[in-house]
Ligand code: ADP
C-alpha cells in the first residue's frame with residue numbers, strides 16, 4: 333500500500349532523511365521509534381505532503397502510484413491521513429463546520445443527517461462536549477484536546493493509512509486512553525497505522541499483536557523487529573541497541 337524507496341529529504345542543503353526504505357501493507361501496524369532529531373517528524377511531514385517537504389529524492393508510492401505531485405488534501409482524499417506532533421491552529425473555522433465539510437468532501441453521498449449523527453457519536457467517543465464543537469479549530473484547545481480532535485477526525489474519515497506523529501506528547505492519562513482506544517478501533521476496522529512515538533505508556537494501551545517496530549537513527553530506519561523490540565528500547569535505550577546490532 334505504501335512503499336518508500338531510497339528517500340532523501342534535505343533542509344538548508346543538509347540531508348535529514350537519507351536512503352530511507354519503508355513499506356506498509358493493508359491493515360498493518362507499524363511503530364516508528366528513534367532518538368530526538370533522528371528525522372521521524374520529517375518523514376511524517378514528507379508523507380503528508382507538507383508544502384515545505386515536497387522536494388525529495390527517491391520514491392514514495394501509495395497504492396502503486398507515485399504521490400510526489402499530490403497535495404496534502406489530495407493525499408487525504410486518496411486515503412492517506414496524517415496527525416501532527418504539533419497540530420496547527422486554524423482561526424475562523426468552527427470545528428463542527430470544519431468536520432462537516434471534511435465529511436461532505438470524503439463521502440459526499442451521505443446526507444446531512446447521517447453526517448450530523450456521525451459527528452455526534454464520534455464526539456462522544458472522544459470525550460468532547462457539544463459546546464466544544466462550536467469553537468474555532470484548535471483555538472483555546474489544550475495540547476491533549478488538539479490530539480484528541482485529530483483522532484476524532486481520523487475516526488470520521490477512516491483513512492486507509494493513518495500516520496500519527498507522537499499522538500501521546502503532552503497528553504494526560506485520560507486522554508491517552510481515549511487516543512489509544514481510537515487507534516485500536518481504527519486498526520481493527522482495517523486502517524494501516526504508522527505510529528511514531530517515544531517508548532512509554534501509549535504503547536502499553538495499544539494492541540501490538542503482529543506489529544512491526546522500526547528504529548530510526550540519523551535519517552533512516554536502521555533495524556526493525558517484532559513488538560518485543562519496544563521492551564528492548566525501554567530496557568536498554570537506543571544507543572545500546574544500535575551498538576549491539578552493529579547497525580549504526
Ligand atoms: P524527530 O522528529 O525524530 O525528533 P525531526 O524530523 O524533527 O526529528 O528533525 C530531524 C533533524 O532535522 C533535526 O536535526 C532538526 O533540527 C532538523 N530539521 C527539522 N526541520 C528542519 C527545518 N525546517 N530546517 C532545518 N532543519 C530542520
Ligand code: MG
Pocket residue numbers: 372373374417497498
Ligand atoms: Mg518529532
